[in-house]
Amino acid sequence: MSAATEQSGDTGAPAIGGATGWRPWAAFLLGCLFFCYGFFQRVSPSVMVEDLMRDFAVGAAILGNLSAFYFYAYAPIQIPVGLMLDRYGPRRLLAGAAMLCGAGSLIFAFAQDVNLAYLGRFMVGAGAAFTWVGAVTLVTLYFPLNRFAFLVGITQFFGMTGGVFGQAPLAAAVAQYGWRTTLAIAAVAGALLGALLYLIVRDRPKPSGAGTAPWVSVMAALRHVASNPQTWIAACLGGALVGPVLAFGGLWGVPYLMQVYGIERTAAAGATSLFFVGFGLGAPILGWLSDYIQRRRTILIVASSVSLTTLLLLLLIPGLPLSVASTLFAFHGAGAGAMVLSLATAREHNRPDMTGAVYGLVNTAVVGGGALLQPLIGLLLDLQWDGLMVAGARVYAVDAYRWALAVLPLVSLIGLVAALLTRETFCRQQQ
Incomplete structure (x- = not known):
């Protein structure tokens, strides 16, 4: 970033001009809560699979596409979001984005056909596109560099808390009030957050006479960031770590567990929420550990190996007790929490004044993994569907799920290769 990425050094003082006392922490907390809200919206369809299939009369492929419409809006605008936050500041952009999320949630809640639901889900994704980059921007604005990885890890913890609330608690609310009423309440929450x-939130004051960066410098920053192989390695690694969590934990895990173990939706959602519990704990712990030992690559290799191993155990060993499977969910999520280190390595391998472009490009890959995997798994499920329907919703056999989910270990393997190709930064700026 430009103005947004000026740091105050390692003194611990807020980086933003004139911001002291409670406001930096209040702004940071609101950024975390907005990311929490966005992640809640991201995973919410996972506990509504049967309801949405029935009410919109669709199969797994279309449902996966409907859920992924969040990512279709979210992923392509990550780089513009970072640049807009640099240019215009976070206050109005984040407030407007939260309002847009709320409006999209309201449209989705009252949609009577899948096309209107697509629109609502797209609007939610467009607003949520500002959550992660916006929260990281607030960290960069208000706090010094030596707190970056830890505070970004805390931000991820809040996001995963949203993922947890989007599982068992949301499933209970849907069972009690219905999915439409529940999402309408979520819409009100978005408006209040906005x-x-x-x-x-306050924007960083600009020096007298300062203007915004010309478009040519913006394009030059993008070209510079995109020409660095380590940027793409970090982006690939981040997408491979998070993609399986978004696909399995964020959509297909609940119906999979209901089919494999014969349990109710709330219990299945409680089990899959452990993906996000692990992620939420793993991100700040791994961020702190990385800063403490001054290493990124080693932790990324170990975390990628854990992610791959847990998926192989889940899919290759039939008859795993639910308690064992749930434990593996938590370990997989903890490994995925190393995504914060892929962001840190990308930042450290590029110039400090290009951080906005770095955040946007890496986060595009991170959410792009979910955008591709959710509908892909749905398509693979539909290819294996034997025609069984219950209460107006398609039912897929256990073998169909295992066949469709087999794509996930392949993604994790790509992540491990990317981790091995990562060049160590020793937690220092390389440019």
Whole structure:
């Protein structure tokens, strides 16, 4: 980033001009809560699979596509989001994005056909596109470099808390009130969050006479970041770590567990929420550990190996007790939490004034993994469907799930290769 990435050094003082006392922490907390809300919206379809199939009369492929419409809006605008936050500041952009999320959730809640649901889901994704990059921007604005990895890990913890609330608690709310009423309430929450962001967050004051970066410099920054192989390695690694969590934990895990173990939706959602519990704990712990030992690559290799191993155990060993499978979910999520280190390595391998472009490009790959895997698994399920329907919703056999989910270890293997190709930064800026 440009103005947004000026740091105050390692003194611990807020980086933003004139911001002291409670406001930096309040702004940071609101950024975390917005990311939490966005992640809640991201995974919410996972506990509504049967309801959405029935109410919209669709199969797994279309449902996967409907869920992925969040990512279709989210992923392509990550780089523009970073540049807009650099140019215009976070206050109005984050407030407006939260309002857009709420409006999209309301449209989805009252949609009577799948096309209107597509629109609502797309709007939610467009608003949520500002959550992660916006939260990281607030960390960069308000806090010094030596707190970056830890505070970004805390931000991820809040996001995964949203993932947890989007599982068992949301499943219970859907069972009690129905999915439409529940999402309408979520829409109101988005509007309230937008109002708080507008009231609390402050943009960085610009020096007298300062203007915004010309478009040519923006394009030069993008070209520079994209020409660095380590940027693409970090992006690939981040996508491979998070993609299986978004695909399995964020959509297909609940119906898979209901079919394999014959359990109710709330219990299945409780088990899959351990993906996000592990992620939420793993991100800040691994971020702190990496900063402490001054190493990125070693932790990324170990975390990628854990992600791959847990998926292989889950899919290759039939008859695993649910308690064992749930434990593996948590370990997989913890390994995926190393995504914060892929972001850190990408940042450290590029110039400090190009951080906005780095954040946007890496996060595009991270959410792009989910955007590709969710509908791909749905398509593979439909190819294996034997025609069975219950209460107006398609039912897929256990073997169909295992066949469709076999793509996930392949993705994790790609992540391990990317980790091995990562060049160590020793937690220092390389340019």
